[in-house]
Amino acid sequence: LVKLNPLKRMLIMELGVKTMEWRGGRLFILDQRLLPTEIRYLDCVSYKQVYDAIRSLAVRGAPAIGVAAGYGMALAAWEAIDKKAENFSKFLSQAGDYLVSSRPTAVNLSWAVQRINRLADQHKRLAPQKMSALILAEAEKIEQEDVAQCKKIGEWGESLLPSPCTVLTHCNAGSLATAGYGTALGVIYAAVLRGKRVQVFCDESRPLLQGSRLTAWELMQSGIPTTIICDDMAAQVMRDKGVDLVVVGADRIAGNGDFANKIGTYGLAALAHFHSIPFYVAAPTSTIDFSIDSGRGIPIEERDPAEVTEGMGKRTAPYGAQVYNPAFDITPAELVTSFITERGIHRPPFKTSLKDGLSG
Amino acid sequence: LVKLNPLKRMLIMELGVKTMEWRGGRLFILDQRLLPTEIRYLDCVSYKQVYDAIRSLAVRGAPAIGVAAGYGMALAAWEAIDKKAENFSKFLSQAGDYLVSSRPTAVNLSWAVQRINRLADQHKRLAPQKMSALILAEAEKIEQEDVAQCKKIGEWGESLLPSPCTVLTHCNAGSLATAGYGTALGVIYAAVLRGKRVQVFCDESRPLLQGSRLTAWELMQSGIPTTIICDDMAAQVMRDKGVDLVVVGADRIAGNGDFANKIGTYGLAALAHFHSIPFYVAAPTSTIDFSIDSGRGIPIEERDPAEVTEGMGKRTAPYGAQVYNPAFDITPAELVTSFITERGIHRPPFKTSLKDGLSG
Numbered sequence: 001l002v003k004l005n006p007l008k009r010m011l012i013m014e015l016g017v018k019t020m021e022w023r024g025g026r027l028f029i030l031d032q033r034l035l036p037t038e039i040r041y042l043d044c045v046s047y048k049q050v051y052d053a054i055r056s057l058a059v060r061g062a063p064a065i066g067v068a069a070g071y072g073m074a075l076a077a078w079e080a081i082d083k084k085a086e087n088f089s090k091f092l093s094q095a096g097d098y099l100v101s102s103r104p105t106a107v108n109l110s111w112a113v114q115r116i117n118r119l120a121d122q123h124k125r126l127a128p129q130k131m132s133a134l135i136l137a138e139a140e141k142i143e144q145e146d147v148a149q150c151k152k153i154g155e156w157g158e159s160l161l162p163s164p165c166t167v168l169t170h171c172n173a174g175s176l177a178t179a180g181y182g183t184a185l186g187v188i189y190a191a192v193l194r195g196k197r198v199q200v201f202c203d204e205s206r207p208l209l210q211g212s213r214l215t216a217w218e219l220m221q222s223g224i225p226t227t228i229i230c231d232d233m234a235a236q237v238m239r240d241k242g243v244d245l246v247v248v249g250a251d252r253i254a255g256n257g258d259f260a261n262k263i264g265t266y267g268l269a270a271l272a273h274f275h276s277i278p279f280y281v282a283a284p285t286s287t288i289d290f291s292i293d294s295g296r297g298i299p300i301e302e303r304d305p306a307e308v309t310e311g312m313g314k315r316t317a318p319y320g321a322q323v324y325n326p327a328f329d330i331t332p333a334e335l336v337t338s339f340i341t342e343r344g345i346h347r348p349p350f351k352t353s354l355k356d357g358l359s360g
Numbered sequence: 361l362v363k364l365n366p367l368k369r370m371l372i373m374e375l376g377v378k379t380m381e382w383r384g385g386r387l388f389i390l391d392q393r394l395l396p397t398e399i400r401y402l403d404c405v406s407y408k409q410v411y412d413a414i415r416s417l418a419v420r421g422a423p424a425i426g427v428a429a430g431y432g433m434a435l436a437a438w439e440a441i442d443k444k445a446e447n448f449s450k451f452l453s454q455a456g457d458y459l460v461s462s463r464p465t466a467v468n469l470s471w472a473v474q475r476i477n478r479l480a481d482q483h484k485r486l487a488p489q490k491m492s493a494l495i496l497a498e499a500e501k502i503e504q505e506d507v508a509q510c511k512k513i514g515e516w517g518e519s520l521l522p523s524p525c526t527v528l529t530h531c532n533a534g535s536l537a538t539a540g541y542g543t544a545l546g547v548i549y550a551a552v553l554r555g556k557r558v559q560v561f562c563d564e565s566r567p568l569l570q571g572s573r574l575t576a577w578e579l580m581q582s583g584i585p586t587t588i589i590c591d592d593m594a595a596q597v598m599r600d601k602g603v604d605l606v607v608v609g610a611d612r613i614a615g616n617g618d619f620a621n622k623i624g625t626y627g628l629a630a631l632a633h634f635h636s637i638p639f640y641v642a643a644p645t646s647t648i649d650f651s652i653d654s655g656r657g658i659p660i661e662e663r664d665p666a667e668v669t670e671g672m673g674k675r676t677a678p679y680g681a682q683v684y685n686p687a688f689d690i691t692p693a694e695l696v697t698s699f700i701t702e703r704g705i706h707r708p709p710f711k712t713s714l715k716d717g718l719s720g
Binding site for chain 1: 396565572576577580593623624626628669675678
């Protein structure tokens with residue numbers, strides 16, 4: 001048996017459980033609702049199944065749902081392959097609208113669908129069969145680019161981490177939220193690969209516990225010391241446990257640097273500010289939406305109250321109780337120390353630096 | 361059938377489900393672990409059962425566990441009633457130490473036991489039978505005083521609430537945390553009884569969900585509009601839902617105004633400060649511990665990781681995951697707008713105002 005360097009093992013483990021995988025005309029999506037106690041893949045043969053997987057959070061994380069939507073379009077193309085060119089285009093366009101409607105906040109979803117639509121537009125003279133092959137190639141490209149971007153985000157971001165250091169993160173912005181490697185966790189993986197000593201506190205992230213179910217699981221597989229806390233322990237941990245920095249992902253970044261991310265992010269940013277702890281946001285530039293000036297333009301999804309009242313299958317609130325369950329919140333740009341994208345580290349003022357990054 | 365004024369109905373409902381009740385030589389303790397889906401009482405005939413009920417959180421809330429400890433001493437006295445005077449005293453003293461060891465943070469526990477011990481000391485010439493009757497009478501007095509103090513806290517505190525107003529609270533500092541009426545929720549009940557329009561957001565309060573299981577249940581029974589949120593939504597609710605003030609209870613208050621309360625309170629206080637929202641702490645003066653100068657002197661209980669990893673009966677974290685699970689945190693006095701006790705409203709500087717309140 002070959003003895004593996006623990007850092008190599010980390011990468012192999014990471015590849016072992018992929019967020020999704022295209023194989024033989026089907027999209028296999030890891031059902032993240034069952035993690036960490038069960039590893040099961042959904043076998044999607046139609047774009048509607050991909051919609052369901054996104055809507056139900058079997059696959060989640062802004063970059064990952066962008067990649068899934070790309071493959072959803074590829075499935076739609078194969079579904080319509082026997083149609084006439086005109087009907088094929090119509091079917092594809094409707095499938096795209098349907099996929100985009102699965103969740104409102106993450107911009108990567110519409111970004112991926114628009115990218116496929118643009119491609120289809122450019123080649124509208126092609127026969128459906130050839131077009132389908134092109135679309136699949138584009139979806140694969142989106143996936144490969146996502147992994148490559150995450151690695152770049154990691155490389156840029158790791159320079160911000162001292163060694164040893166203690167990092168606090170929220171929700172899951174790791175391999176599971178992307179096609180692989182992760183954004184916020186990508187920064188941590190890159191630092192560890194560089195030999196830095198990193199320990200992580202992860203908020204469990206109610207209501208759906210992506211922190212304890214997914215982030216802790218990912219980090220433990222990579223052998224990175226990780227401690228789960230409830231969300232309401234974050235302030236105490238910042239004060240008493242020597243947190244050096246906070247790093248999170250993003251679902252949509254407005255032109256001015258306001259950004260949407262998993263509910264709880266805004267409070268965490270305010271607490272980091274209160275404790276004078278740097279607060280970093282790691283995301284690919286596809287998450288930046290220059291069409292909106294500020295966070296006020298970002299739609300916030302409200303989800304089923306049952307996620308709160310019977311979170312883990314057991315009723316824990318009175319019947320008839322009123323619940324407020326926004327899936328995201330908006331953090332104002334003033335609370336962000338820097339954004340980390342595949343283009344580099346973007347410092348305030350973000351209105352110019354986010355654009356500069358894009359042009360660079 | 362008599363038509364009841366909704367405010368009267370509120371009080372009757374409150375009396376309907378009592379936190380604990382002494383009846384026929386037994387202490388019936390409402391098992392709050394089963395709420396809100398099941399109402400069941402533990403039937404305690406020995407002080408060790410009371411210890412178990414406190415330790416396992418069947419009864420919780422600083423004032424309530426003080427009252428329970430008083431009755432626990434009454435049970436110990438009855439258990440030792442056939443012993444000789446000397447052995448009776450020894451048994452009682454050991455029972456007191458045992459009860460105090462059930463939980464470390466709330467000072468009301470040792471306060472109640474010391475009160476019974478002092479009484480026993482003053483009457484040590486009495487026969488065990490007479491002493492037992494005296495001790496029971498003292499335990500009943502502690503209970504009655506607790507309800508009376510909560511009502512006074514409510515009366516003082518309600519003057520701080522505008523009408524209409526939106527209040528945010530954490531954990532449960534209501535009827536269920538006391539012998540009745542509550543501290544933080546007592547303030548809300550008093551305001552509603554005065555005809556004020558109050559709506560409440562309650563943090564669910566992970567890991568054990570005392571907010572959604574207990575506070576929402578109590579407030580709904582009283583017909584007070586209540587919305588449950590996850591703890592990580594509090595910042596967003598403060599900013600976007602017009603929260604006028606935060607009010608919480610306390611488990612121990614140091615001489616300088618630093619105080620221990622359910623984990624999450626410190627973060628909430630920091631977020632209230634960040635949003636310039638008044639932050640009030642409602643507690644009887646028995647919660648003040650003048651023997652310690654600052655929050656550094658308050659011991660913080662760490663509890664079983666399973667509360668976090670299998671909180672709702674279902675495993676939601678990887679096996680072997682490391683967990684940090686402090687039951688309380690310390691909020692520094694600087695973040696408190698005022699303390700509300702049965703003696704009045706105590707404003708900064710607390711070092712003098714908390715004492716003044718006691719002497720007044």
